[in-house]
Amino acid sequence: MAGSGGNPSSNQSSMSHQAPKILLAKPGLVTAGKFNRGGPDDDSAAHRPRLPSVGSLNLLSDTWDFHTDRFLPFLTDNTDFTVVGVIGPPGVGKSTIMNEIYGFDAASPGTLPPFAIEAEETRAMAKHCTVGIEPRVSSERIILLDTQPVFSPSVLAEMIRPDGSSTIPILSGESLSAELAHELLSIQLGVLLASICHIILVVSEGVHDASMWQLMSVVDLLKHGVPDPSSLTLSHPQSSEKENRDKILDSEGEYMAEPVFVHTKLRTEDLAPCNLVQLKKALSQFFCSSSFVRSENQNTAKESQVSAVSLNDHSAGRESESLKLFLIPSRNKDDSLKPQYESHISALWNLRDQVLSKRGSSFSRTLSERDWLKNSAKIWEIIRNSSIIMDYCRTLQSSGMFRRL
Numbered sequence: 001m002a003g004s005g006g007n008p009s010s011n012q013s014s015m016s017h018q019a020p021k022i023l024l025a026k027p028g029l030v031t032a033g034k035f036n037r038g039g040p041d042d043d044s045a046a047h048r049p050r051l052p053s054v055g056s057l058n059l060l061s062d063t064w065d066f067h068t069d070r071f072l073p074f075l076t077d078n079t080d081f082t083v084v085g086v087i088g089p090p091g092v093g094k095s096t097i098m099n100e101i102y103g104f105d106a107a108s109p110g111t112l113p114p115f116a117i118e119a120e121e122t123r124a125m126a127k128h129c130t131v132g133i134e135p136r137v138s139s140e141r142i143i144l145l146d147t148q149p150v151f152s153p154s155v156l157a158e159m160i161r162p163d164g165s166s167t168i169p170i171l172s173g174e175s176l177s178a179e180l181a182h183e184l185l186s187i188q189l190g191v192l193l194a195s196i197c198h199i200i201l202v203v204s205e206g207v208h209d210a211s212m213w214q215l216m217s218v219v220d221l222l223k224h225g226v227p228d229p230s231s232l233t234l235s236h237p238q239s240s241e242k243e244n245r246d247k248i249l250d251s252e253g254e255y256m257a258e259p260v261f262v263h264t265k266l267r268t269e270d271l272a273p274c275n276l277v278q279l280k281k282a283l284s285q286f287f288c289s290s291s292f293v294r295s296e297n298q299n300t301a302k303e304s305q306v307s308a309v310s311l312n313d314h315s316a317g318r319e320s321e322s323l324k325l326f327l328i329p330s331r332n333k334d335d336s337l338k339p340q341y342e343s344h345i346s347a348l349w350n351l352r353d354q355v356l357s358k359r360g361s362s363f364s365r366t367l368s369e370r371d372w373l374k375n376s377a378k379i380w381e382i383i384r385n386s387s388i389i390m391d392y393c394r395t396l397q398s399s400g401m402f403r404r405l
Helices: 008-018 094-102 120-124 153-159 178-196 211-222 241-252 273-286 291-302 344-357 369-384 387-399
Strands: 082-087 133-137 142-147 199-205 258-266 324-329
Touching (some): 082 178, 094 199, 094 344, 142 178, 178 211, 199 211, 211 258, 211 273, 211 291, 211 387, 258 344, 273 324
Parallel strands (some): 082 142, 258 324
Antiparallel strands (some): 133 142
16 A cells, blocks of 8 residues: 555554544444454444544535544544545546445445445435545545545536626635636646545546546646645745745655546446557557656656556556556446446456555655644645646636636
8 A cells, every 4th residue: 555654563553542443434324344443342432422423524615625623533643544535527436436445345234335425316406425525534544535526517506606606715806707616626626636645546437538637637737836745845834835836846856646547437348458458548648748657657666566457458558557547337237247348346346456555656754644634734725825726717717718517
């Protein structure tokens, strides 16, 4: 797993005394999960009355404010942890993927998934389940960040005023249209995840939608000067943005979470080896000059990595090995039909196993879970006040070249 350093044996010892062994699930159900080593009678019961309700754990609220106090009691001083975030449009299966990585066992009676799955009623009402960023932490100290959908009509509907302006302030002192603010929120969310995660799952539906590739390209363009949570620049908030950006470039280098591109709800014909090769080639060419590829090459130079592709990896060539691609077929409602290439659940298991075994991008320095959370809040303020993102927003505003739902 990708950690930020530390002695594993001492970390495990500290975790056993500090970390409440709980399954964070909506609406506050506490039970032993598949990856939870503790049982219902373990000493975690003593921790539960002091913990906040799970329903209020959002790191980012509907007003787009960052809350550290809600999630802090669930974190420890352990320094061997992995942060995995996910970003994608509505209905692509983000929460399903995160539940699988967490190790949720749907077959266990009386348990709820850590992340709520969109029900038919929610889909019919054109609403979304996740608001802001909802965090969960497993007993293996994997911090999972599920995010509200990007490019979402339901999110836009909640933030639009009758006059078309946004209810969420993006640029101080300026009124933006809700559609422009909605797109900027998606960009800010991507920049935040790329700054505070070890691994970021970029989820798209089908093989023809390139909107998430384009979003991550913009994230790569605008992220420069935003440090990782262990950066020393966060200790000097009085420094100007340019001074901090110069310090990052001179002493630490740009940090970028390792992306894993996931395409879900694929048809059988989409999974054909020739289509996989073409998609990997397109992905490689799209991001050939991005920081994602440079980050991957730096990690590869330090240690050997296994390319995490769900199908026929050997046939795709070497040119796209630096970017990870997973294809997840649609769930087969007819259990009697055997998949030609790979089943839905098998692809999810493969994705989970690869993510759990990966060493994603490493922070520049060792830090604890609690310090990661506190510094992530500082990073969010840097992103909200970023002059680079503000200039980009004004360019979109003046040109009118932003997404309209």
